[in-house]
Amino acid sequence: MGMTPHQPIYHPAFECASREEIRARQLVLLQEQLAWAYERVPYYRERFDVIGLKPGDIRTHEDVRLVPLTTKEALRETYPYGLFAVPLDQIIRLHASSGTTGKPIVVGYTREDIEHWRFCIMSIAQMAGVVPGDRAQMAFGYGMFTGGFGLHYGMEGLGCMIIPASAGNTERHIMMIEDYGTTVLIATPSYALHICEVGERLGYDWKKSQLRVGLFGGEPCPPKLKREIESRMHIHCTDNYGLTEVMGPGVSGECLSSRDHQHIVEDHFYWEVIDPKTLEPLPENAAGELVLTPLQKQGIPLLRYRTRDLTSVTCEPCACGRTSARMKKVRHRSDDMLIIRGTNVYPSQIEDVLASIAGASAYYHLTVDNESGLDRLTLDLEVKPEAFSDSFTEMDAFRRAVADRLKSVLQVGVAVKLVEPGSIERVMGKTQHVTDSRP
Amino acid sequence: MAIKQLSVFVENRAGRLARVTAILEEAGISIRGFSLADTVDFGIARLVVDRPSAAAEALMQANLLVRATDLLCIELPDTPGALDVVFTAVGEADINVEYAYSLVSTYVVLKVADIEAAEELLASKPLRLASQDDLARPLAGGSRQD
Known part of the structure; x- marks a missing residue:
């Protein structure tokens, strides 16, 4: 291989195998998974039968496109247990998505699923530089959300001391980091920034803490936010990727060598990238929607699940020594896309613009409404202390500079409203950046 | 000051x-x-x-x-034309006042770019400049009778 890993690799036999070996093993696992779903889940059997497809027809990677795609609606329609492949007495855990619209989606895990999940977390934690003996403080909420328990058991599996602080009570988090010598912080990036800010306000010197690694998830982590947390808290921030439907966190993670990509745990996830409009598979490195098939799921097998996350995947070997495929960090979701007066707008474009303007904070809220038939965008933006001036002219110039930059990038006018620091709600889980109140 | x-x-x-x-x-x-x-x-x-x-x-x-x-704070006698002394003086000296407002009692504060120049100019007029210490004491209910 010729490359030396910087950190121990959890499962080198697979993470560092040749692409041919990895793909061959994936195909075998996929064929087993197709049979598992077809034989045990009526929903899948019907969908195969209607097009005259049998699991055995999938003999090559090329054939995978014949398998019908699964969407979130399938989970909603069959709520709560319709897609489960085993009797409920074999399910030892339930989790559910946040369910911001209507009913949540529910997923179940067998004992073996929980074991596999732990394996996935151990892999991605080691990618991020976590080692046995680390003291990992959990700032995700426990409960139905997969982030809390998922990371909890994975970190324990790796031999870390887990501090199950849970979400909320920021001052107590800071006290624990100090008193317990926490080395790894597990949080959403926006909550990590909040912890950082509260600590600074209380006069806590982050340089003195033993924190070394930020293990972030639950929401996308824009590079600027990451750099900001790194320079203020003196830690190395990584973010990992996952979704409740296919397992939770543990689908892919960031290694120490490739900061804008995440290694997919390919022993457990078959990945494809498709064109979200034509639904046709796209070649390596092409940008499109990520489609995932868990490869060793018993409780709730999902076949070709449309994640709605837009990315591209590269199979180039990584400087860290891993040969596993890497997905580009997800910045857009195909269903986050707003269509404003016929133009496509992604919240991440707004984040990029804000990141490029000194004095603009990362805290914003976008409101879309429609006044007399015309879509209107309003951005509430928190002002950073360095951007506050006693002069109205300067404040207004700052406001207009933000509006002008947004207009040139988005091609749509945005009314910018400056708001006080702290006035945009900090959410412990996912930050809701957009309110679309169009009729 | x-x-x-x-x-x-x-x-x-x-x-x-x-x-x-x-x-x-x-x-x-x-x-x-x-x-x-x-x-x-x-x-x-x-x-x-x-x-x-x-x-x-x-x-x-x-x-x-x-x-x-930083602002300049001037105590004005409560007589007609007192404010005129201030603005005529700074106007003639070409000092731009960004903004101004009055405090309780007959005090007015000015925001100017060059505080020292304006201070020197106004000190030569029949006006009293107030200091931070003056503001530490109540202003209302009887300006200083000196």
């Missing part, structure tokens, strides 16, 4: 200004002068207080954006 003014960023929403004044009340700060300029979305509250450092600290503790600015 510049004095400190505190500028506070306030959103144009009900109760935001009351939040500022409540914090100052809590900290036992006395407001000597006050001006509020606003746009549709946000305003800048400008305050002259008895103890500017303590006031700034209390406001910042509450996570508000605060900036201290």
Whole structure:
């Protein structure tokens, strides 16, 4: 291989195998998974039968496109247990998505699923530089959300001391980091920034803490936010990727060598990238929607699940020594896309613009409404202390500079409203950046 | 003899200004002068207080954006033409006044770019410049009779 890993690799036999070996093993696992779903889940059997497809027809990677795609609606329609492949007495855990619209989606895990999940977390934690003996403080909420328990058991599996602080009570988090010598912080990036800010306000010197690694998830982590947390808290921030439907966190993670990509745990996830409009598979490195098939799921097998996350995947070997495929960090979701007066707008474009303007904070809220038939965008933006001036002219110039930059990038006018620091709600889980109140 | 003014960023929403004044009340700060300029979305509250450092600290503790600015503070006799002396003098000397407002009693504060030049100019007029120490004492209910 010729490359030396910087950190121990959890499962080198697979993470560092040749692409041919990895793909061959994936195909075998996929064929087993197709049979598992077809034989045990009526929903899948019907969908195969209607097009005259049998699991055995999938003999090559090329054939995978014949398998019908699964969407979130399938989970909603069959709520709560319709897609489960085993009797409920074999399910030892339930989790559910946040369910911001209507009913949540529910997923179940067998004992073996929980074991596999732990394996996935151990892999991605080691990618991020976590080692046995680390003291990992959990700032995700426990409960139905997969982030809390998922990371909890994975970190324990790796031999870390887990501090199950849970979400909320920021001052107590800071006290624990100090008193317990926490080395790894597990949080959403926006909550990590909040912890950082509260600590600074209380006069806590982050340089003195033993924190070394930020293990972030639950929401996308824009590079600027990451750099900001790194320079203020003196830690190395990584973010990992996952979704409740296919397992939770543990689908892919960031290694120490490739900061804008995440290694997919390919022993457990078959990945494809498709064109979200034509639904046709796209070649390596092409940008499109990520489609995932868990490869060793018993409780709730999902076949070709449309994640709605837009990315591209590269199979180039990584400087860290891993040969596993890497997905580009997800910045857009195909269903986050707003269509404003016929133009496509992604919240991440707004984040990029804000990141490029000194004095603009990362805290914003976008409101879309429609006044007399015309879509209107309003951005509430928190002002950073360095951007506050006693002069109205300067404040207004700052406001207009933000509006002008947004207009040139988005091609749509945005009314910018400056708001006080702290006035945009900090959410412990996912930050809701957009309110679309169009009729 | 510049004095400190505190500028506070306030959103144009009900109760935001009351939040500022409540914090100052809590900290036992006395407001000597006050001006509020606003746009549709946000305003800048400008305050002259008895103890500017303590006031700034209390406001910042509450996570508000605060900036201290140097101003010139002039005590005027309560007679016709007193303000005219000030503005005629600075006008003739080509000193631009960014903004000005009066405090309680017959005091007026000016924001100018060059405080020292304006101070020297106004000191030569029949006016008294007030110091930060003057502001530490109550101004209202009888300006200084000297």
